[in-house]
Amino acid sequence: MWQKTLTNASTLAPAKLVRNSVSALRAYTAARNAGVRSFKEIQLAFDLEEKYLAQFELQLGFKLPSSYRAAMAINNGGELVVGEEDWQLFPILDQSDRKRIARTCNHVLRETNEAREWHDFPDNAVAIASNGCGDLLIFLVANESLSSEVYEWSHETRELTMVSKDFSDLERL
Structure with missing residues (x-):
């Protein structure tokens, strides 16, 4: 909410701008106090309906690992940590409404x-x-x-390195 408020600030009437700025500041402060490290971490998790998981497996032509499937059903996308690096998970395409389509446009198949x-x-x-x-x-x-x-596939060396025996062993942020 605070990101949208700050982005659209120039189009708001002054009184509404003040109200929205105050609520945006409160949301930002609460997030920082909760330990959020960056702005991109302040996103609500979207679950993923079973029909979109099944559709994805059909398009892919393969069954997903059960731990990955279960994790994406709860939080479609997000971040995880491997070693010292943060990684952005690609979501699975969710066509249930416009907001979810927009949030999942960089889906696994596309990437x-x-x-x-x-x-x-x-x-x-x-x-x-x-x-x-x-x-x-x-x-x-x-x-x-x-x-x-x-x-992990390195784009520079073109080498593969196993980082985990199972998706569930990786730390989600």
Whole structure:
């Protein structure tokens, strides 16, 4: 709310601007006091309906690892920590309303298709997160489903490094 308030401040009447600025400041202060480190962390979690998970698996052609599937059903997207780095999870496309479509436009399939255009990106990989510097966290296809292991693909070295045996072992922010 505070981001929208500050972004749209120039179009508001003065009295409304003051009210919205005060509520935005309160929201920001509460978030900082709760330990939020950056503005992008202040987002409400959106769950994901089963029909969109099933639709995603059908489009992908593979079953999702159960821990990843369960996590995305509760919070579709968000951030996680691997080592010392923060990673932004790609959401699964949610077409239930305009707000969710907008928040999930950078969905897993779109980001994976873009990554497949890069030199030496593995053909059997599905991109699930980015560190913002070109590196991706991926699942690999194994036996008609995605493996539960999470790998980091380096865009510079084109190397894969296993970072977790299972998605559930990663720390979500």
